[in-house]
Structures are given as structure tokens and as C-alpha cells.
Amino acid sequence: MTKVTRRALLGTLASAPALSVIGMPLIARAAEIELKYGNNLPLGHPLNVRAQEAADRVKTQTNGRVEIKIFPNNQLGGDTDMLSQVRNGGITFFTPSALVIATLVPVAAINAVGFAFADYDQVWKAMDGALGAHVRAAISKVNLFAFEKVWDNGFRQMTTSGRPIESAKEMAGLKIRVPVSPLSLSMFKALDSAPVSLQFSEVYTSLQTKVVDAQENPLPIIQVAKLYEMQKHCAVSNHIWDGFWFIANGRTWNGLPADVKKIVNEAINDAGMQQREDIKKLNATVRTDLESKGLSFNKTNPDSFRAKLREAGFYKDWKDRFGAEAWGLLEGAVGALA
Numbered sequence: 617m618t619k620v621t622r623r624a625l626l627g628t629l630a631s632a633p634a635l636s637v638i639g640m641p642l643i644a645r646a647a648e649i650e651l652k653y654g655n656n657l658p659l660g661h662p663l664n665v666r667a668q669e670a671a672d673r674v675k676t677q678t679n680g681r682v683e684i685k686i687f688p689n690n691q692l693g694g695d696t697d698m699l700s701q702v703r704n705g706g707i708t709f710f711t712p713s714a715l716v717i718a719t720l721v722p723v724a725a726i727n728a729v730g731f732a733f734a735d736y737d738q739v740w741k742a743m744d745g746a747l748g749a750h751v752r753a754a755i756s757k758v759n760l761f762a763f764e765k766v767w768d769n770g771f772r773q774m775t776t777s778g779r780p781i782e783s784a785k786e787m788a789g790l791k792i793r794v795p796v797s798p799l800s801l802s803m804f805k806a807l808d809s810a811p812v813s814l815q816f817s818e819v820y821t822s823l824q825t826k827v828v829d830a831q832e833n834p835l836p837i838i839q840v841a842k843l844y845e846m847q848k849h850c851a852v853s854n855h856i857w858d859g860f861w862f863i864a865n866g867r868t869w870n871g872l873p874a875d876v877k878k879i880v881n882e883a884i885n886d887a888g889m890q891q892r893e894d895i896k897k898l899n900a901t902v903r904t905d906l907e908s909k910g911l912s913f914n915k916t917n918p919d920s921f922r923a924k925l926r927e928a929g930f931y932k933d934w935k936d937r938f939g940a941e942a943w944g945l946l947e948g949a950v951g952a953l954a
């Protein structure tokens with residue numbers, strides 16, 4: 617029998633019909649460049665749906681040269697683990713929430729200052745404008761590349777297994793899970809709660825085992841991660857607007873050929889814009905769905921929360937921590953805060 621090189625064999629198989637006579641499925645050519653992307657959300661979340669579309673588009677537009685492999689739902693570890701992996705190049709892409717990347721780039725939490733944004737118009741103007749640019753520049757200083765368009769997590773709401781929260785006074789002593797985020801801890805302490813920082817991978821179990829009684833997240837997350845199964849009440853507080861920065865390891869990113877970078881950049885940013893639209897549409901229906909699953913909703917009194925935060929020195933403290941420049945950009949977008 618003549619010797620067949622592996623390349624020739626693959627060539628033969630690739631030109632054969634999908635199910636060849638010898639019964640082997642078509643073997644696709646392996647991509648030259650394989651890039652791993654890890655995230656903390658279940659597959660059904662728009663972030664994963666649109667990221668997969670971006671990955672497919674990249675594969676097509678590079679004629680199969682570049683493959684982005686997605687590892688959703690904390691498959692590669694929790695938020696803190698993935699943040700170190702994207703720093704050391706173990707993975708190329710990660711989408712940390714602004715709250716979480718702030719453990720590394722403190723100013724990135726600026727969009728999460730309590731009760732800063734009134735609505736999405738203010739959010740996108742700021743994040744697609746000077747405030748977002750300021751944060752991306754800070755991210756680049758730790759050798760990470762941040763894509764221009766921040767993806768939407770949403771306005772965060774509080775859920776509890778015990779009594780409902782209507783005003784700031786019900787926050788006293790509340791055992792509430794918050795992300796691994798100095799700003800979230802500080803804010804819930806200022807509200808007299810007992811916040812516990814946990815990675816998202818641990819939230820469902822921590823509610824189930826009653827390590828905590830409450831948590832706070834945008835409604836699409838409460839829906840997709842089934843957190844409603846462990847909670848009774850949802851307080852519509854809109855206390856933080858949160859987004860996901862799509863980031864890349866700086867070395868890997870800079871080492872990619874220019875044409876590949878351009879294709880990936882456009883695919884990711886376009887997908888991000890579509891993901892924002894998905895969340896917008898979801899926001900119109902998600903409450904009714906969660907109500908049908910047994911979660912009861914109530915309004916809150918935002919002024920009581922703001923007053924409590926002001927009294928506790930929260931705004932003054934974070935103005936000092938973020939610095940005058942960043943704070944000025946935030947206030948430029950939302951008006952005076954402290």
C-alpha cells in the first residue's frame with residue numbers, strides 16, 4: 617500500500633462528500649489560530665448567543681483560519697479565575713462585568729456608582745463617549761485590550777427570600793450576595809446591610825444553602841440563571857447600571873495579523889450592539905415571565921437609598937477614590953451626584 621501523508625489524506629477527505637464510502641464523517645481543516653473565550657453566563661443569555669454569532673462570522677470571514685471557542689457558564693472557573701487567565705494568556709477573551717474588572721482597574725467601576733444613571737440614554741451616551749474611553753484607556757494600562765462597545769448586563773435589582781425591600785431602612789442587616797467588587801461591598805455596607813462577595817458561579821448554591829438571603833442582578837440574569845427559584849420578592853431598585861467589558865489579552869491581541877484583528881474587532885463590536893438590543897427587548901417581557909414563575913415585584917423609594925448613601929459618605933468617598941477627572945466625566949453625563 618502506498619504511503620499517504622496526513623496532509624494528502626485530509627485533502628482527500630475534505631473533498632469527499634460529508635458521509636464518504638468508508639463511513640467517516642467529513643473532517644474539517646483545523647483552524648490556524650484558535651482563541652479561547654470564557655464567560656460566567658449560561659448559554660441562553662444574549663451575551664452567549666451574540667458571541668457565538670460573532671465567532672461564526674469570524675470563522676467565515678477568515679475562511680476558517682480563525683476559530684473562537686466559547687467556554688460559557690464558568691466552565692473555566694469563576695470570575696476571579698478567568699480574570700487571571702485572560703491576564704496570563706491562558707484564554708484570549710473574557711467578559712468581566714465592570715464591577716469585577718475593577719478589582720484590577722479600579723476606575724472601571726465608575727458606571728456602577730449607586731443611582732447614577734437615570735436611563736439607558738444616559739448610559740450609552742456616557743459609555744460610548746468620554747467616560748467609556750477613559751475606562752478603556754485604564755484597561756489598556758494593565759496590558760488588556762478592551763473592545764470599544766461595552767455589552768449590556770443591565771440595571772441591577774434586588775431579590776430576597778424573606779421580606780420585601782421598599783426603602784433603605786429594610787436594608788439593615790440583610791445578608792446579600794454581591795459580586796467580587798469593592799464598590800458593591802462599600803455600597804451595601806453604607807446601606808447597613810451585611811454583603812458577602814461571591815463569584816457568580818457560587819450564587820445559586822449560596823441562595824439554596826442560605827449562606828445569603830438575598831442577591832442583586834439585572835432581571836435577564838435572574839431569569840437565565842433561575843435565581844427566582846430561590847427568591848420570593850424582587851425590589852425594583854435600579855441601583856446600579858452594569859455592563860460587560862469584552863476584553864482580550866494584550867499580547868495575544870497585538871500578535872494577531874492586522875486583517876484578523878480588523879475582522880474580529882468588527883464582529884465583536886457589532887455583536888455587542890445587537891446584544892444591547894436583545895436586552896432591551898428582554899426588558900419589556902422579563903418581569904411578566906418572572907411573575908408567572910412566582911417572583912413578586914414591588915417598587916422602591918430611591919430617594920431613601922440616595923439619602924442613606926449620602927449620609928454614610930458613600931459619594932464623597934468614591935469621588936476621592938475615582939479621582940476628579942473620572943468623577944467629572946460621570947457627572948458630565950448624569951448631573952451632580954454628591
Ligand code: X2X
Nearest residue numbers: 713715795815816833837
Ligand atoms: O455576578 C454577577 O452578579 C453578574 C452576573 O451580574 C456579573 O457578572 C457581575
